[in-house]
Amino acid sequence: MESTSPLFALRNVTKVFPGVRALDDVRLELYPGQVTALVGENGAGKSTLVKTMTGIYQPESGEIWYDGQQVTIRNPEDARQMGITAIHQETVLFDDMTVAENIFAGSYLTRGRFGNLDWKAMNRRAQEILHDIEAPLSPTAMLSGLSIGQKHMVAIARALSVDARVVILDEPTAALSHHEIHELYELVRRLKARGTAIMFITHKFDEIFAIADRYTVFRDGAFVGDGRIEDVTEPELVEMMVARSLNETYPKVEAPLGExxxxxxxxxxxxxxxxxxxxxxxxxxxxxxxxxxxxxxxxxxxxxxxxxxxxxxxxxxxxxxxxxxxxxxxxxxxxxxxxxxxxxxxxxxxxxxxxxxxxxxxxxxxxxxxxxxxxxxxxxxxxxxxxxxxxxxxxxxxxxxxxxxxxxxxxxxxxxxxxxxxxxxxxxxxxxxxxxxxxxxxxxxxxxxxxxxxxxxxxxxxxxxxxxxxxxxxxxxxxxxxxxxxxxxxxxxxxxxxxx
Missing domain, CATH: 3.40.50.300 (P-loop containing nucleotide triphosphate hydrolases)
Incomplete structure (x- = not known):
């Protein structure tokens, strides 16, 4: 049954930098088991929003709600402890480390009173997580030998290692092949089945309509509108984003051909x-x-x-x-x-x-x-x-x-x-x-x-x-x-x- 209450919400959030109102009284709702596409031009406030959600920036005003309670996300560690994680277009991973080492980077499993690293436990747990998302990877494989799509799988596995309940996917398909994009879609669907609330940021409208359940539109740092993806068309989304019609995206002007x-x-x-x-x-x-x-x-x-x-x-x-x-x-x-x-x-x-x-x-x-x-x-x-x-x-x-x-x-x-x-x-x-x-x-x-x-x-x-x-x-x-x-x-x- 679809949840009617958001797992994560921003209400009237404002973030100001010197001379710039990056977020102006914005709101956002993310629901468990659903994908919400965040749509907007460059400069619409998407990056600032992500950094606010993950504790890098602190808003000047507004409220952040998580799992039914108002919270303060003071830093990225707070976000991690709450189960909020972001996976960016350029995945922040370490090529000279193994898959398991990347999955547990910053939260290694230890044993004994001296806190020795428990490699056997990490490899075993990494294998369980990879199996859970149907990622055909070995925990002991070096990251340098993986494709970009496989590295995204590792990044998602790392999010699941800390029981992430809110996952932000920021332009995740920009460097992926068609095959890898479809593999990512399958990963997203499995995350939805686990009840994860997902925010999907992309400029590609075919992806929005292929994977999203809901949409939220920002323009110039302000909230423009939101709703269910089945209730909106591509031309309507474009006009909400930029206040111009889709036909203006390709302003082809005929030019005389020379030699x-x-x-x-x-x-x-x-x-x-x-x-x-x-x-x-x-x-x-x-x-x-x-x-x-x-x-x-x-x-x-x-x-x-x-x-x-x-x-x-x-x-x-x-x-x-x-x-x-x-x-x-x-x-x-x-x-x-x-x-x-x-x-x-x-x-x-x-x-x-x-x-x-x-x-x-x-x-x-x-x-x-x-x-x-x-x-x-x-x-x-x-x-x-x-x-x-x-x-x-x-x-x-x-x-x-x-x-x-x-x-x-x-x-x-x-x-x-x-x-x-x-x-x-x-x-x-x-x-x-x-x-x-x-x-x-x-x-x-x-x-x-x-x-x-x-x-x-x-x-x-x-x-x-x-x-x-x-x-x-x-x-x-x-x-x-x-x-x-x-x-x-x-x-x-x-x-x-x-x-x-």
Whole structure:
């Protein structure tokens, strides 16, 4: 029988930072045996909410209720003792330790009056927990040998080792394959069957409707609405989140097509892809679609000189160019916005203005000395063009939301005046409002005569933004569609190797 009383609730909670009201009189209810999707743009207050729930932040006002009683969560240890745990997109685990050691990290089982670690008991208990969630892992396996999906299983097992009753899953599928996502769904269903209250944070609407029982929407740090997932539609959720319609997410603007600006011929790699050839014209967005492992990112990295084993020819505006390194690619007018922006796209501990001006040191230096004034001018020009939301261009990139970090990456490469820009999963992990801003800017770029190559795993994005699309399967080009002839069924059939 479904519970009518929440296990965990926030009532009129407010959290204020200097100059920012991160949470403004918000409320939230989590029910035992149910999944509540927390929906909102970057900057909506989701991260602050999680830190408040887990004792990292203390609210200025409001009430926290747990299991029918008003409580104070003074620190993360309080949250752990209550059975409240968070599993983040980047799981905080230790690769040089075993599965069992990770499960009991911080709460090791001991024996004897001297408190010696009881390895036999920990391995036995770890095996019981792993068996309970049907995770086919050995307690003695080293974490370094596990996939990201398996590491998520370990993180969930760790939560269950302390009898977690409230589990927060924060973007848990961002780096998972399709198979691993379905395995995670099964884990969530088993947690529900145990009576666990689950908060699921995701930007992916298909996940919300696949796994959630309830929804709660935040916008700009304020509570907007909540309810049962069966009583709301995707367009309604979008409008609650951002006060705009779903059609505005893909603001495709037709641009006049010019002459061919980029051509790749005969690109192959011994293990990743074979015989890749395509061309892009000025004013065109060329989409690359395929399942995980299809070789799309590997091709793009090869094009900009990051694959020593790849072979092929590149022509820019009809002239053959030699690209042996990313520096050669930038010099030729070809730039790459990578999928993993935090690891490969930005320097998190450097300010915005230094990130944007980094490839432009020859322009921002005088007599061999960097000019902060010139760096700030470049950052301001391109940061404002992309509407990077910040109080100062000197702010560290690490303090920005995912969507604004992505805008910094794009601004950095746009400042080099490229002719072709490769955007690999340009909206991965960012909210729908930032997605719309990135899509609008892509349309602006091609209207100005640039060529855009866009890699995306999101079918609506490919169909909504690309003028043409190339579908990959197991390292090969299998189909090419124009915008008019593409259908979702045909694209997916090609990507999965099914004959249309």
């Amino acid at each position: 061919e600006v980029f051509r790749a011929e005969g690109f192959s790699h011994p293990t990743e892809f074979a015989d890749i050839s395509f061309a892009v014209r000025k004013g065109e967005i060329l989409g690359f679609y395929g399942l995980v492992g299809a070789g799309r990112t590997e091709i793009m990295r090869a094009l900009i000189g990051l694959s020593e084993q790849a072979r092929g020819e590149i022509y820019i505006e009809g002239q053959r160019v030699s690209v042996r390194s990313p520096a050669d690619a930038v010099q030729a007018g070809l730039v790459y916005v990578p999928e993993e922006r935090q690891q490969q796209g930005v320097m998190l501990d450097m300010p915005i203005y230094q990130n944007i001006s980094l490839p432009q040191l020859h322009r921002t230096s005088r007599a061999g000395f960097l000019s902060t004034r010139n760096e700030l001018a470049v950052a301001r020009q391109y940061g404002e063009r992309l509407n990077v939301k910040t109080s100062s261009w000197s702010e560290l990139v690490n303090n920005l939301s995912g969507g604004n970090q992505q805008k910094v990456v794009i601004a950095k490469w746009l400042a080099t005046h490229p002719r072709v820009i490769i955007m690999d999963e340009p909206t991965k992990g960012i909210d729908i409002g930032s997605k719309a801003a990135v899509h609008a800017f892509m349309s602006e770029l091609v209207q100005q005569g640039l060529a855009v190559i866009m890699v995306s795993s999101e079918l609506p994005e490919i169909m909504g933004m690309a003028d043409r699309m190339i579908v990959m399967n197991e390292g090969r080009q299998v189909r090419e569609f124009t915008r008019d002839e593409a259908t979702a069924e045909a694209i997916v059939s090609a990507a999965t190797g099914v004959r249309a």
